[in-house]
Amino acid sequence: MDIDSYMKLCTQNVSEDDVKACCEGVGAYGQGETIWVSAVSNESSLLNKDEVSIGPSVDKISKKSILDAQNQDQVVGRLLAFLKTGKWPKSWEIKHELPATRVLLKLRRTLPCDKDGLLFRRSGR
Numbered sequence: 001m002d003i004d005s006y007m008k009l010c011t012q013n014v015s016e017d018d019v020k021a022c023c024e025g026v027g028a029y030g031q032g033e034t035i036w037v038s039a040v041s042n043e044s045s046l047l048n049k050d051e052v053s054i055g056p057s058v059d060k061i062s063k064k065s066i067l068d069a070q071n072q073d074q075v076v077g078r079l080l081a082f083l084k085t086g087k088w089p090k091s092w093e094i095k096h097e098l099p100a101t102r103v104l105l106k107l108r109r110t111l112p113c114d115k116d117g118l119l120f121r122r123s124g125r
Helices: 003-009 016-030 044-048 063-072 076-085 099-106
Strands: none
Touching: 063 076, 076 099
């Protein structure tokens, strides 16, 4: 097989959003932030499923795995702790949080949990 044929087998077209998401993930990782699962879908009907497939080439991710990852994540886990207790940090305490936690705290009205405690983003539509 020649190199041009081989390159065609190893090439895939991706959207600009996919490239941006990868770049942001690499940048966050480089800054020491924990990246596990960002977003699977903005389709809220998926929240009621125990397992979601995000494509034929990707393994299924169980809801329990996502819940565990959210709880273990230093940023998302912190927000979940505030949500579960209902005790929110005072404005002077927020400045001591990680930058990513501060962002999530600003968005907290759009970040509810489902009945199982899975954090999701409520879109404006």
